Amino acid sequence: MSEKKQMLLSEVSDGCEVKLIKVDAGSGLKGRLAVMGLLPGVEFTIVKNGFPGPFVVKAKGTRMVLGRGMAQKITVETKKS
DSSP states (O other): OOEEEEEEGGGOOTTOEEEEEEEOSOHHHHHHHHHTTOOTTOEEEEEEEOTTSOEEEEETTEEEEEOHHHHTTEEEEEEEO
């Protein structure tokens, strides 16, 4: 049985698969993420949590780089086995 847990994207480890739950930001950042295809409900993988640097995520076959500030405003749901 798997347990789901919500957390900030900035706290997720490399290789984890997550689902975007919400973005706690203004319309500018929400719009930028939407253009990149990162909308609530979209599932993606953390390729690299480059603490303290940027994040690399893979969604729909495309790798994207997100800044740490962006990652701290994104709530995701992880699956724990």
